[in-house]
Amino acid sequence: MRLSSLLSAILASLRSSTRGWRRVWCASGWVPLETFNNGGEFVPFLPSPARYVATKGMRFLADSLLSHSRLVNVVRPCWISKLEPFNGMWHLSENGKPRGEFDAIVIAHNGKCANRLLMTSGLPLIAKQMKRLDLSSIWALLAAFEDPLPFPGSTEVPFEGAFVRGVDSVSWMANNTKKLEISECGGPHCWTFLSTAAYGKQNKVPQENIPSATAAKVKAGMLDGVESALGLSKGSLPKPLYTRLQLWGAALPTNTPGVPCIFDPFGRAGICGDWLLGSNIEAAVLSGIALANHIADYFQSPGTDPGEFAVGLNNEFQPLEGHDIGQFPGLGSEEKMSEGQAYELAK
Template sequence: MHGLGGRMATRAIAAAGDQQQQQQLVFDHAAQFFTASDERFKRVVDEWMDKGLVREWGGLIGELDAGGHFRPMPSSSPPRYIGVDGMRPLADAILPESDLIEVVRPCWISKLEPFNGLWRLFENEKPHGQYDAIVIAHNGKCANRLLSTSGLPLLTRQMKLSSVWALLAAFQDPLPIPQTDSYGTFEGAFVKDVDSLSWMANNTQKLFPLQTGRPECWTFFSTAAYGKRNKVPQENIPKITAEKVKEDMLRGVELALGLSRGSLQQPFYTRVQLWGAALPMNTPGVPCIFDPQGRAGICGDWLTGSSIEAAVLSGMSLANHIADYFASSVEQPEEFAIGLHENLSQVEGHDIGQFPGLESQKPHVAEAQLTPST
C-alpha cells in the first residue's frame, strides 16, 4: 500500500547482514531534511517539535568536492529538521489530528466529472463520492492529466520536471569518510564534480545517533543530468539499467571520497529507485492555483519551488483561499481566481531541492550534460 507523504518517504527493510542475521535497515529515500524561514511554517515546526515528531539534525552537513575535500555548511545556515523516526512517520502522525479528514487507501482517482453543481470522483469507473470542491495536491503534469476529463481548462502548461536516481545501500562496516580535526565526520554532503552523484547521507547516524552496532544505511542521489540521460519507465526498471545505475553511483561514491576504483566495500543490501518526476525545473511562482468557476484548486511545493516548507505553505494558502471563497456571497467568483494564467520561470536550487546557505545552488539542468554537474 502506498504511504502518505509523497516525497516525505522512508523505507524500513528487514535484510540479512553479517553472519546472515536479520537486521532492520531504515532509509529516508526522498526528502532528506527541511528548513523553516517563513513565520507561519516556523509555528508549524514548533508544534511538531513539542509533539516529539521532529528534531534538529545536529550532524555535520556540508559540500564535498570530488577527491574527499569537505566544507561544512556556514554557521549562519538555518537549523535543519528531520522526522524523529524518518520522514514518512511525520506524515503519518499528522493524519489522526482531525476527524474531518478521511484518507482512502489504496485509491487512484482517474476521473473527475461535474454533476449538478458538484464533483464526482471515480477510480476506474468506480464512484468515490460527490464534493463541493476538489483539491489536487500533485505536480502540474499529473494535475493536468486529471483535469483533462473534467471539462475545465488545463491550469498549468509547459511544466518541466527533473529525474533523479536514488540508491539505498547498507554497509556492514563504516564508510571511510574523510575526517579533519576541525570538522569530524560528516553525516550528509552535497557532492560536487561527480556526474553520477549529487548527495550522500548516513541514515544510521542521522536517525539513530545514540545506537551502536547497526550497519550503515546510506542514501545516495544522482545528479539531474545523470537522471535525464538514464531515464526509463520508473514503474518497470530494466534489470540491466538498475545494475548500471548501481555501479555508476557506487563508483561516484569512490570518486567523491577520493578512493581508488574498486576499493569501496560492497554493500550487503542495495535498491535503486528512479524519481521520474523529482523536482520542478520551472514554476508559476504563486502559492496555489484556484479556479472559482469550477471550484478546483491545486497546491504543492512546485508552485513556488522545491521544499517541504513550500509544500506546507501552499496547502495552507489554498485551504484559506477556498474557505474565504465559500464564506463569501460568491456574487463575483472571478475575484477569487488565482494562478490561472501565470507564466513559468526557472527554478534555482540544488539537484535535490532548495536549501538556504548552500553555495552551489543553481538553476536545475534542462538538458542532459556530459560534463560533471551538481
C-alpha cells in the same frame, strides 16, 4: 490580503508547527550537513537556519500531523481515476468505485498521472498550467553497508548528509540510519545516494520497467561516484550488503509560475505543491496552507464575483534554480520572490 502579508502569517504558522513536531518527538534539528567536493574536500554549513529530520521516518511525521486534526479524513489506499462535475458538486471515483461528492477539489500531485486525470475534467485552464510544468529525473540508490563508510585520515566519514559537487553521478548522499532513533542500536549503515539531474536524463528509462543492464550500469556508476567524492582509491569502497535502485522519473520542478497556489473559481478546483513557489518541503507547506485559506475565503464570500478569486491560471512559467534535489537555505541558489511578485489572493 496581499501575498507578503499572507506569507508572513503562514510562516508564523509553519514555525509553530515545527516546534510542535519537536514536542511530539517526530522531528529534531539536524546539524551535520556539508557541501562536499569531489576528492574528499568538504565544507560544513553554518548552523543557521535550522534543519529538521523526522526521527521516526517521514510517514510517522505525516501520521502525527493527521492525528492532531479533527477536520481531515484520509482514505488510503486510494487512487482517484476520474473527476466528474455534476449538479454543482465534484464526483470522484476510483476505477468505477464512487469515492464521494465534494464542493471543491485540490490536485496536490503532478506529472503524467495528474495530467491524465485532468484531461477529461472540464478544467482547461487548470490542465493547461499543469502541463506546462517540467520535471527532472533523478536516480536514487539505497545501499546498506556493514561498517561505517571509510574516509581518508579517519575511521569513518565525518558527516551524516552532504551535497556533492563535481561528480556527474552523485549530487547528494546521506546516512539515513543516523536520522532515526534506532541509530544507536547497531546494525547496518543505510545510505541514500541521489544522482544529478543530468545523470538522470542521460540514463532515463521507463521507471516502471528498468532494464537490468541499465540498473547495473547506473548502480556501478553511482557507487564509483561515491568512491570518487570521498577521495578513496579505486576499488576501496566496501561492497554494500544490500542495494535498491529506483528512477525518480518525475523528480524536481525545473520551472515555476511563482504563485503560492492555483485556483479556478468557476470550476472550484485548485492546485498546490512545492513547484508553485520553489522546490522543497517548506514551499509545499506554504502552498497547501495558501490554497486552503484561499478556498475558505472563496466559500465565505457569497455574492462576490467569482472571477476575483482566480489565481495563477495565466501566469507565465519561469526557470527555477536550485540544487539538483531541490532548494535549500544556505546554498545560495534559492529562487527569491520579490515584492514585485506580490499577488492579491483575496480581499
